[in-house]
Amino acid sequence: SPGQTQNDRMGFVILVLANPHLSDTILTMNIEKPTLLLDTLRVRNNIHRMAEISRNQSVRFRPHFKTHQSIEIGEWFREENVRQITVSSVDMAMYFAGAGWSDILIAFPVNILQIRQINELAAMVHLGLLVESMETLEFLKENLTHGVDIWIKVDVGAHRTGIGWDQTDVIAELAHVISQSPRMVFRGLLTHAGHTYTARSRDEIRRISNDAVDKITNARNSLQEKGLAPVEVSIGDTPGCTLGVGLDRVDEIRPGNFVFYDLMQLQIGSCTPADIAAVVACPVVARHLERNELVLYGGAIHLSKEYLTLENGQHSYGAVCRLTPNGWGSIENGVWVKSLSQEHGIVRGPKEFIQQVKVGDVLAVVPVHSCLTVNLMKRYQTLTGETILTLEAGEW
Amino acid sequence: SPGQTQNDRMGFVILVLANPHLSDTILTMNIEKPTLLLDTLRVRNNIHRMAEISRNQSVRFRPHFKTHQSIEIGEWFREENVRQITVSSVDMAMYFAGAGWSDILIAFPVNILQIRQINELAAMVHLGLLVESMETLEFLKENLTHGVDIWIKVDVGAHRTGIGWDQTDVIAELAHVISQSPRMVFRGLLTHAGHTYTARSRDEIRRISNDAVDKITNARNSLQEKGLAPVEVSIGDTPGCTLGVGLDRVDEIRPGNFVFYDLMQLQIGSCTPADIAAVVACPVVARHLERNELVLYGGAIHLSKEYLTLENGQHSYGAVCRLTPNGWGSIENGVWVKSLSQEHGIVRGPKEFIQQVKVGDVLAVVPVHSCLTVNLMKRYQTLTGETILTLEAGEW
Numbered sequence: 204s205p206g207q208t209q210n211d212r213m214g215f216v217i218l219v220l221a222n223p224h225l226s227d228t229i230l231t232m233n234i235e236k237p238t239l240l241l242d243t244l245r246v247r248n249n250i251h252r253m254a255e256i257s258r259n260q261s262v263r264f265r266p267h268f269k270t271h272q273s274i275e276i277g278e279w280f281r282e283e284n285v286r287q288i289t290v291s292s293v294d295m296a297m298y299f300a301g302a303g304w305s306d307i308l309i310a311f312p313v314n315i316l317q318i319r320q321i322n323e324l325a326a327m328v329h330l331g332l333l334v335e336s337m338e339t340l341e342f343l344k345e346n347l348t349h350g351v352d353i354w355i356k357v358d359v360g361a362h363r364t365g366i367g368w369d370q371t372d373v374i375a376e377l378a379h380v381i382s383q384s385p386r387m388v389f390r391g392l393l394t395h396a397g398h399t400y401t402a403r404s405r406d407e408i409r410r411i412s413n414d415a416v417d418k419i420t421n422a423r424n425s426l427q428e429k430g431l432a433p434v435e436v437s438i439g440d441t442p443g444c445t446l447g448v449g450l451d452r453v454d455e456i457r458p459g460n461f462v463f464y465d466l467m468q469l470q471i472g473s474c475t476p477a478d479i480a481a482v483v484a485c486p487v488v489a490r491h492l493e494r495n496e497l498v499l500y501g502g503a504i505h506l507s508k509e510y511l512t513l514e515n516g517q518h519s520y521g522a523v524c525r526l527t528p529n530g531w532g533s534i535e536n537g538v539w540v541k542s543l544s545q546e547h548g549i550v551r552g553p554k555e556f557i558q559q560v561k562v563g564d565v566l567a568v569v570p571v572h573s574c575l576t577v578n579l580m581k582r583y584q585t586l587t588g589e590t591i592l593t594l595e596a597g598e599w
Numbered sequence: 600s601p602g603q604t605q606n607d608r609m610g611f612v613i614l615v616l617a618n619p620h621l622s623d624t625i626l627t628m629n630i631e632k633p634t635l636l637l638d639t640l641r642v643r644n645n646i647h648r649m650a651e652i653s654r655n656q657s658v659r660f661r662p663h664f665k666t667h668q669s670i671e672i673g674e675w676f677r678e679e680n681v682r683q684i685t686v687s688s689v690d691m692a693m694y695f696a697g698a699g700w701s702d703i704l705i706a707f708p709v710n711i712l713q714i715r716q717i718n719e720l721a722a723m724v725h726l727g728l729l730v731e732s733m734e735t736l737e738f739l740k741e742n743l744t745h746g747v748d749i750w751i752k753v754d755v756g757a758h759r760t761g762i763g764w765d766q767t768d769v770i771a772e773l774a775h776v777i778s779q780s781p782r783m784v785f786r787g788l789l790t791h792a793g794h795t796y797t798a799r800s801r802d803e804i805r806r807i808s809n810d811a812v813d814k815i816t817n818a819r820n821s822l823q824e825k826g827l828a829p830v831e832v833s834i835g836d837t838p839g840c841t842l843g844v845g846l847d848r849v850d851e852i853r854p855g856n857f858v859f860y861d862l863m864q865l866q867i868g869s870c871t872p873a874d875i876a877a878v879v880a881c882p883v884v885a886r887h888l889e890r891n892e893l894v895l896y897g898g899a900i901h902l903s904k905e906y907l908t909l910e911n912g913q914h915s916y917g918a919v920c921r922l923t924p925n926g927w928g929s930i931e932n933g934v935w936v937k938s939l940s941q942e943h944g945i946v947r948g949p950k951e952f953i954q955q956v957k958v959g960d961v962l963a964v965v966p967v968h969s970c971l972t973v974n975l976m977k978r979y980q981t982l983t984g985e986t987i988l989t990l991e992a993g994e995w
Contacts, residue, residue, distance in 0.1 A: 235712045236689070269941060291942045293632070311942055312884040314896045315959045316631045335885055338958045363943060364885045364894045397940070488708040489731055489760045498760045500710045504974045508904040544793070545665060545970055546687045546707055547759060562734045563711045574941055578900045579975070 232526075232588060234565050237505040238484045239580035241591065242530050245480035246462060247279055253444065253461050254283035260450035265289050265308060267439065267459025270574045272593040273583070274302040276462070289439070289457040293317045293324065298594045300328050309333065310393070310439070310457060312356060312364060315342045325349035333393060335366050340380050347386040354393040354437060355381075359418040360411075361397035368394075368418040371425040378431050391435030391454065392426075394419050399442040405472045408442045416449030442473040465573035466522055470511055481583070482524065482531055482567040483576060485548060487560055495557045499540070499548035501568060507575035508543060517541060521568040523550055530586050531567035540568060628922075628984060630961050633901040634880045635976035637987065638926050641876035642858060643675055649840065649857050650679035656846035661685050661704060663835065663855025666970045668989040669979070670698040672858070685835070685853040689713045689720065694990045696724050705729065706789070706835070706853060708752060708760060711738045721745035729789060731762050736776050743782040750789040750833060751777075755814040756807075757793035764790075764814040767821040774827050787831030787850065788822075790815050795838040801868045804838045812845030838869040861969035862918055866907055877979070878920065878927055878963040879972060881944060883956055891953045895936070895944035897964060903971035904939060913937060917964040919946055926982050927963040936964060 232240070250266075257264035266280055269291040277288070277299060287306040290296045296307045297320065308331035313321070324330050331352040334340050343353075355377055358365035366373055374392070381389040396415035402408040419436050426434045438444070439457035441464075450456065463481040464474040485501030510518040521540035524531040538552030548568065550557075560566070570576035577583075583591040628636070646662075653660035662676055665687040673684070673695060683702040686692045692703045693716065704727035709717070720726050727748040730736050739749075751773055754761035762769055770788070777785040792811035798804040815832050822830045834840070835853035837860075846852065859877040860870035881897030906914040917936035920927040934948030944964065946953075956962065966972035973979075979987040 235716075236710065311896070312894060314632065314882050314884050316882045316961070320631075336958060339884075342959070362890070363938075363940065363945065364887070486710050486712045488710050488735075491760070494758070498708060500707070503903065503905070503971055507899065508971070509899070542759075544759065545974075549759060562732060563738070565712070575899055575904070578941075 232484070232584065232586070234484045234486070234584075236486065237501040237580070239577065239583050240482050240484050240531070240567065241463075241583040241585050242480045243585050245478065246276065249461050249464065249478060249480060250279055250283055253456075253458060254280075254285065256444065256447050256450070257456060260447060262450050262453060263287065263455040265437070265455050265457050266462070267291070267310065267457050268299060269295060270459040270462050270577065272298075272577060272595060273591055274299070275591045277302060277304065289459070293320045295594060296324050296328075296330070300324060305329060307331065308352075308354070308437075308457070310395070313339050313343065315339060315346075318342075318346045321351075322346075322348045325351050331390065334377065334381070335364065337377065337380070340377060340384075343387065344380070344384050350386050350388065352390045353381045353387045354390050357392045357394045357419055357422055359394045359396055359415040361395060363395070363397055365394065368422045371422060371429075374422060375426055375429050375431065378426055378434075382431065389431070389434075391433070391437065392419055392423055393437040393439075393457075395439045395457075396443055397440060399440045400467065400471060402442060402471050405446060408446055408472060409448050412440075412443030412446065412448035415443065416452050420452050441468060442471050445473040460574060463573040463577070465576075466511060466519070466569050466571045467509075469569075476534055479569055481573050481577065482569050483521075483580065484526065484565050484567055487562055487564045487566060490557065490560065490562065492554075492557060495551055495554050496541075497550040497552075497557060497560055497566075499550060499566065499568070500546060501548040502546040503543040504545055505576070505579055506540070506543060506548065506568060506570050507572060507579055509570075509572040509575055511571055513539065519571070520548065521570055523552070524567040524569065526565055526567055534569060628880070628980065628982070630880045630882070630980075632882065633897040633976070635973065635979050636878050636880050636927070636963065637859075637979040637981050638876045639981050641874065642672065645857055645860065645874060645876060646675055646679055649852075649854060650676075650681065652840065652843050652846070653852060656843060658846050658849060659683065659851040661833070661851050661853050662858070663687070663706065663853050664695060665691060666855040666858050666973065668694075668973060668991060669987055670695070671987045673698060673700065685855070689716045691990060692720050692724075692726070696720060701725060703727065704748075704750070704833075704853070706791070709735050709739065711735060711742075714738075714742045717747075718742075718744045721747050727786065730773065730777070731760065733773065733776070736773060736780075739783065740776070740780050746782050746784065748786045749777045749783045750786050753788045753790045753815055753818055755790045755792055755811040757791060759791070759793055761790065764818045767818060767825075770818060771822055771825050771827065774822055774830075778827065785827070785830075787829070787833065788815055788818055789833040789835075789853075791835045791853075792839055793836060795836045796863065796867060798838060798867050801842060804842055804868060805844050808836075808839030808842065808844035811839065812848050816848050837864060838867050841869040856970060859969040859973070861972075862907060862915070862965050862967045863905075865965075872930055875965055877969050877973065878965050879917075879976065880922065880961050880963050883958055883960045883962060886953065886956065886958065888950075888953060891947055891950050892937075893946040893948075893953060893956055893962075895946060895962065895964070896942060897944040898942040899939040900941055901972070901975055902936070902939060902944065902964060902966050903968060903975055905966075905968040905971055907967055909935065915967070916944065917966055919948070920963040920965065922961055922963055930965060 265287040267289040356365040435454040437455035441460040444458040485499040489498035519539040661683040731752040752761040831850040833851035837856040840854040881895040885894035915935040
């Protein structure tokens with residue numbers, strides 16, 4: 204109604220008049236509550252850089268879309284000639300299949316309870332699946348109604364899941380059954396060297412990644428000696444792929460996190476602060492000067508409870524930057540999110556910093572793990588104010 | 600299309616035939632992917648028990664709806680004559696106002712950037728707000744367009760936020776300004792004794808809660824001595840309210856988590872396993888018998904990364920139960936979710952347990968912190984197969 208509009212306008216004007224602290228940026232961006240800000244230029248740079256790495260190394264680029272979970276951001280990959288993608292669930296495969304992606308790998312051990320949807324997908328797109336047991340393979344043999352590619356999941360040291368890289372007889376037996384099955388094409392060996400996340404320097408990333416590539420290529424060689432060929436190798440972690448370690452010895456890379464990076468990647472050494480493309484803008488709602496703390500509207504349901512351990516032994520749930528007219532500034536020294544409850548984030552920092560911040564200011568929190576933060580926030584706001592939705596926004 | 604339906608039916612029949620492991624329960628519940636199962640009888644019992652506690656102690660029951668975030672579950676509180684509710688955000692207040700709740704307290708320090716929505720709400724419902732600084736109070740004085748209740752947030756030891764209970768001059772000054780403002784009614788003092796969460800026994804809960812009630816009632820007495828009256832007291836944590844500690848000395852209780860409880864409440868001592876009303880049903884997708892581990896489809900985006908530290912020093916992201924024809928069984932001894940990535944949950948347990956579980960089985964994971972799990976899962980499935988949505992499902 205016209206009355207409503209009038210009220211809205213008046214509320215806005217009053218807000219501006221009564222709170223001179225509010226910076227131009229906040230007003231331009233219209234931030235009122237925790238908001239996932241996206242620097243799209245940085246995103247495009249990150250995509251371009253990884254696409255260049257894959258072109259220079261002549262390796263197939265099959266980016267993992269579980270980080271951004273967005274049809275719109277997916278389109279920016281198409282501009283780099285990406286045609287194959289990785290996802291982490293059947294639902295995510297359905298979402299991107301609906302947006303015209305026709306070559307999709309679900310990089311998660313097959314969940315046989317979703318066979319109906321898997322068959323639907325296999326009828327629509329070129330579908331890749333991950334297998335690591337004879338039980339699952341036998342089930343697929345009986346129940347697949349359309350052709351799929353099969354990758355064997357290999358463990359090269361992360362010990363999350365997969366068959367040990369040195370269990371070559373087990374791997375060969377699976378590969379044999381796959382190649383005998385009319386609805387399955389054996390593609391090769393796939394790993395996620397998640398233990399690069401324990402690295403704290405580029406040298407350490409290189410050492411772990413080289414070791415991981417050694418192991419999976421050894422397993423490949425062993426299969427080929429047993430007469431199975433061709434056997435491709437697919438690897439996936441952002442730290443190793445960013446540094447391009449061993450890519451001349453693999454066929455496919457599947458990094459995902461590099462699209463935004465985050466505090467964890469910064470700590471590992473796989474990005475610089477200027478590569479981080481997503482932060483959560485959080486209003487300041489209270490100050491506790493006596494203990495050098497601020498209270499943010501921004502908690503576990505916005506950032507996730509993923510943390511890093513700082514050198515002082517404390518947990519950090521995020522680093523803190525100020526907003527600027529063009530986005531956000533550099534990470535404030537010695538300022539960190541020290542605890543989270545459902546909607547509260549508690550920031551601690553040097554007295555000089557805490558004293559300068561006022562209730563109603565908005566601070567940018569660099570998330571520890573951007574994949575989890577995106578999944579919680581469900582939608583992005585670009586620096587020019589546009590909204591970008593994800594699968595989780597439930598509006599597609 | 601008819602062809603589609605035919606395929607669906609066939610897929611289902613084939614699944615049943617090819618996997619004799621699948622229990623009747625799984626088929627009845629139609630669980631294919633991580634599913635938040637709700638035992639509605641337990642929920643109603645939990646609600647009834649807390650309503651009884653409040654009636655016996657003649658204290659106002661203003662349950663916190665941030666745990667369930669559901670209009671439908673909210674209705675079950677109305678059946679216990681609950682008419683006042685607590686929420687943790689302006690959005691959540693809007694959601695429940697839209698469902699006919701007309702007395703809503705936003706138990707979070709006022710976010711002045713949402714003044715427009717706050718005024719909209721104050722025009723619609725009897726609205727309560729939390730204030731803990733003169734800055735915020737001055738802003739509200741200038742910008743409120745409708746009447747609201749104001750509670751002063753007091754810190755009785757949790758040190759998350761609020762004014763220290765012994766800062767009686769500061770509290771009195773705020774109370775004075777509130778009572779002078781035509782659009783504000785000073786209601787009293789509010790606290791969340793979140794430090795009861797450090798308790799590991801009922802005695803410890805009682806000790807911490809009694810101390811918390813001592814402190815906030817001291818602050819109240821001090822205000823009344825200064826001539827401010829009436830001054831109500833509102834407290835809120837589930838451990839203290841479940842045990843009814845000090846309720847004869849307060850006016851209002853605002854517990855939320857008790858509606859489902861969880862592993863954290865079990866560890867604290869505020870519930871029994873039979874009170875826990877929500878679990879996440881997760882398909883088993885891989886087994887690693889050599890290290891006594893299972894891989895679940897169910898990760899950080901389903902359970903949240905909240906953890907407990909077990910007696911053996913390991914982190915636990917959840918306990919594990921089997922599904923039964925009526926819901927889920929007791930917690931399996933020595934079985935726990937030892938790590939989570941985005942979609943994977945790694946379960947470790949005794950060899951005898953791990954060996955009995957097969958790929959395609961479904962296990963129930965008792966979440967560490969049900970509030971965060973509900974926020975991630977966004978919808979419930981009852982034991983009779985109905986779906987219940989939350990605010991986050993985005994379909995209301």
